[in-house]
Amino acid sequence: MPATAPSHRFYALDVFRGATVCLMILVNNPGSWSYIYSPLKHAAWEGCTPTDLVFPFFLFAVGNALAFVLPKMEQMGHAAALTKILKRGVLIFGIGLLLNWYPFIKWDGDLLVGKPFSTLRIFGVLQRIALAYTFAALLIYFFKVRGAFYAAALILLGYWIVTGLSGYPAPDGSLDPFSLEGFWGTHLDRALLGTDHLYKGEGVPFDPEGIASTIPAIAQVIFGFLVGDYIRQKGKNTGMVANLFVAGIVLWITGMAWGMVFPINKKIWTSSYVLYTSGLATMALATFIQLIEFHGWKGYWSRFFDVFGKNPLFIFVLSALVPKTLALIRIANGLDEQGQPKYTGPLGWFYENLCKPVSDKPENGSLLYAIIIIIIFWSVAWYMDRKKWYVKV
Numbered sequence: 001m002p003a004t005a006p007s008h009r010f011y012a013l014d015v016f017r018g019a020t021v022c023l024m025i026l027v028n029n030p031g032s033w034s035y036i037y038s039p040l041k042h043a044a045w046e047g048c049t050p051t052d053l054v055f056p057f058f059l060f061a062v063g064n065a066l067a068f069v070l071p072k073m074e075q076m077g078h079a080a081a082l083t084k085i086l087k088r089g090v091l092i093f094g095i096g097l098l099l100n101w102y103p104f105i106k107w108d109g110d111l112l113v114g115k116p117f118s119t120l121r122i123f124g125v126l127q128r129i130a131l132a133y134t135f136a137a138l139l140i141y142f143f144k145v146r147g148a149f150y151a152a153a154l155i156l157l158g159y160w161i162v163t164g165l166s167g168y169p170a171p172d173g174s175l176d177p178f179s180l181e182g183f184w185g186t187h188l189d190r191a192l193l194g195t196d197h198l199y200k201g202e203g204v205p206f207d208p209e210g211i212a213s214t215i216p217a218i219a220q221v222i223f224g225f226l227v228g229d230y231i232r233q234k235g236k237n238t239g240m241v242a243n244l245f246v247a248g249i250v251l252w253i254t255g256m257a258w259g260m261v262f263p264i265n266k267k268i269w270t271s272s273y274v275l276y277t278s279g280l281a282t283m284a285l286a287t288f289i290q291l292i293e294f295h296g297w298k299g300y301w302s303r304f305f306d307v308f309g310k311n312p313l314f315i316f317v318l319s320a321l322v323p324k325t326l327a328l329i330r331i332a333n334g335l336d337e338q339g340q341p342k343y344t345g346p347l348g349w350f351y352e353n354l355c356k357p358v359s360d361k362p363e364n365g366s367l368l369y370a371i372i373i374i375i376i377f378w379s380v381a382w383y384m385d386r387k388k389w390y391v392k393v
Contacts, residue, residue, distance in 0.1 A: 010231060012288040015302050017061040018309030023054045025319045025377055031351035031369030035362035045180070046263040048276065055125065055266070056220050056277035057284070061312075062133050063224020064285070067232055070140060070225075081141060089134030091393050095317060096126025103324050107343075112328075121207070122197045123189075126317070128209045128217055136221035145229060152219035152226075156271035159216045160262050163270070180204070183268050185212025202267075213269035223251070223278040227285065236293055244286035252279025307381040314391040315381050319373070323347055 030036050039050045073081040100121045105112045140148040166184040167177025176182040186206050189198055195205035202208075227244065234240035255264065255276025264273045291297040308315055323345075330343035333352075344352065355372070356365035384390070 010236075010289065010293060011298070011302070011306070012285070012292040013061075013064055013228070013231075014309035015292060015305045016285050016288045016309070017058075017064070017312055018305035018307065020054060020057045020061055021308040021312045021315055022305060022374060022378075023051075024058065024316060025374050026370050027051045027054060029319065029323070029370050029373045031355050031366035032362065035366040037363050037367065040367075043266065045267065046178075046265050048264050048266065048273065052266045053277055053280060055128075056217075056274070057281045058312075059129065059132055059217055059220040060224035060227075060278060060281040060285075062129060063136065063221040063226070064228035064231075066133070066137060066140070066221070067225045067228030070137070073141070082138075085134060085137045085141065088393055089130045089137075092130035092133070092313070093127050095313075095393070096124045096130065097122065099126060099317060099320055100124050102321065103328060105328070107328070107330065119196050121199055122193050123199075123207050123209045123211070123214075125209060126313075128214050129313075131214050132217040132221045135218045136225065139218070139222065140225055145226065148222050149226060152222040155219045156216055156274060159212075160258075160271045163212075163268070164262070178263055178265065178268070178270070180206055180267075183212075185210050185268060188212050206267075208267040213267070216269050216271055216274050219271075220274050220278060223274070224281070227282055231289070236289075238294065241286050241290050241294070244282055244289070248279045248282030248286060250279070251275050251282060255279055304378065307378065307385045310385050311381055311389075311391050313393055314384075315377055318380065319377050 027040050030040070041049060042051050043049050073084055076084070097120075101115060101117070104115055106115050107113075136148075139151045143151060163177055163184060165177070167175050167182040168184065168187055169175050170179060170181040174182075177184070180186060180202060181204075189207050189210040189212070190205055192211065193207075198205040198210070199207045227247070230244070231240065234243075252275075255272045255274070255278075258272035258275060259270075262270050262272045264270060264276050266273055292302060326347050327345045329346055331345065331349050333342045333344040333348075336342050351365070351369045355369040356362060358365055358368055
């Protein structure tokens with residue numbers, strides 16, 4: 001853990017990245033998954049809710065940051081630069097894999113038993129970040145800015161063509177390449193990874209961070225890099241911000257138009273979804289720059305998000321580690337329908353006894369719990385920033 005501050009960047013970029021991390025914690029930690037306000041839910045399949053913007057915004061922010069560190073990598077020489085890129089990708093992927101496996105034990109009745117690798121989910125959020133970052137960084141490093149732009153375009157067009165032409169029949173015999181069972185990536189993951197290693201939150205083995213849908217996510221990081229590189233090259237001037245707004249609008253409209261034939265869909269990370277969310281991310285970032293860098297709208301609100309942006313991956317990992325660890329602690333919670341004892345964890349007890357009773361509307365208690373979780377992890381991020389502790393991978 002180096003005790004040196006991150007290299008200087010636009011303050012607005014730190015705030016943008018920190019706001020994204022904050023929203024990730026918010027949507028991942030409701031008091032109850034049964035009681036969530038609609039904007040905090042993912043789209044059931046096609047479409048895009050505010051929650052569906054969080055992950056692509058984070059990948060976009062990864063690209064922004066890459067624009068400021070890649071010039072330094074290029075000065076290191078090929079071997080050192082490639083080693084740094086690949087090492088970072090492997091470390092992030094490994095952390096994500098261990099996070100899926102953690103805490104390595106689970107309750108089976110009244111016994112704690114090991115969690116077998118045979119049923120470990122291989123992919124996840126950090127794994128997608130690792131792969132998208134690594135391949136985007138390599139494309140940018142070897143093909144430079146213009147080449148990376150063309151690579152992103154080819155990725156999105158190729159993904160559209162392959163997805164549209166390689167649909168699989170659903171159990172009812174229908175053929176829809178953009179459906180869960182019709183999507184070629186579903187069958188690729190099952191064939192290469194095995195159903196035991198896939199996410200099953202959709203009711204069937206299907207991984208929303210699987211192999212195929214990670215490919216267009218590479219383009220998301222490249223778009224973030226292109227915007228970050230443009231900001232770095234142009235510096236602080238109003239023309240730069242105006243051009244960002246125009247670029248964002250173009251991407252956003254293009255994504256919506258493309259969505260008419262290649263539906264906007266987070267779970268298979270469609271090309272239209274990449275353009276749509278990259279456009280919104282560009283406009284959001286331009287707004288942050290305009291308000292913070294030019295109008296001086298800094299204060300408690302920007303400071304709140306800023307500290308999240310100083311240690312984004314560490315805080316995200318910590319926000320998953322803490323609930324997983326505390327879930328091992330069992331607190332008696334009555335009996336089930338068969339008369340067997342039920343248990344909850346410390347966080348579950350906290351929600352049921354202190355957050356849920358605050359309102360007759362259960363969504364309010366669930367949201368209150370998520371806000372308290374954010375405040376807890378913000379306190380950690382604030383303390384780390386105060387001590388100048390910045391965890392870099």
